[in-house]
Amino acid sequence: MLFDMDGTLVDSEKVWEIALHELAARAGGTLSPAARQAMIGSSMAASMQILRDDLGQPDRPEAPDVEWLTDRVLELFGAGLVWRPGALELLHAVRFAGLRTALVTSTGRKLVEVALETLGRDNFDVVVCGDEVALPKPDPEPYRTAAALLGVAVEDCVAIEDSPTGVASALASGATVLAVPAELELPPTDGVHLRTSLVGVDPAYLADLLVHRGLLQPEG
Missing domain, CATH: 1.10.150 (DNA polymerase; domain 1)
Structure with missing residues (x-):
């Protein structure tokens, strides 16, 4: 993940x-x-x-x-960060299921270290920050780097994103992409599974995305 x-x-x-x-x-x-x-x-x-x-x-x-x-x-x-709807529940469910996880962000390490106080350091096996890659998002390098550090093929991963830049990076990497827009509208895109929130998303749902790699209509 x-x-x-x-x-x-x-x-x-x-x-x-x-x-x-x-x-x-x-x-x-x-x-x-x-x-x-x-x-x-x-x-x-x-x-x-x-x-x-x-x-x-x-x-x-x-x-x-x-x-x-x-x-x-x-x-x-x-001062503390506010979780997006369904995000904390999904992260806990993924970890409970024993899935390996990576945080892949454009934010620099100094700030990510503070954010991890909210996110929970133990929730991630790997953290890839924006100032730790040669080519940041929208280049696929951040996601390919994270998958390599996890020791898995990026094609076997689901990447969850919210922005056009992040979606472009994840899609180009070869990962299955679940997009949940926040500040910007995301149009339907081939190969991108689009939802309105992470509420109701669980490991079984993510596993199904890997089985059916293709376009899903907006739902949720």
Whole structure:
């Protein structure tokens, strides 16, 4: 089992939203809705490029913004994260069934370590962070790396995602993809199983997805 974090397991995209708007204000501008949407599921480097383009500040130094944003999100993460509907129950059920799990996120290790205080370190056999791969999502490397570290073929894994960027990464990796949109609408896509929430999803449901790799109509 391969789990995305932000927007999939926990409702942390709202935390990022607060910090990103604050960062834009510190830079003397306002983050547009379109730019914010484009950042969802993206790496830190990609998000900072979007920010600079949106603010019309192409020469703005990246490192100070990354440091400030990381510290601010770290502070907000430390206040606790809210689980997405059905996510905690599914994670517990998967672990109870003895399935190996990986957390596969675009978020950097420093922030993930804080998030794991909510998620539970023992719930994951492997954690792959955005700053630990050469090519982040939407490239398939994060999911292929996670499967390799678990010692399983990625084609035998189900990846759960919420964003177009994450879905593209998981689909390209060869995993079976279960998509549960959070902040962005996800259109029906060949090879992607689409649900409105993780409520009611259990290990038997996931096993059935592996047996029937193909397009499912939205349900749940």
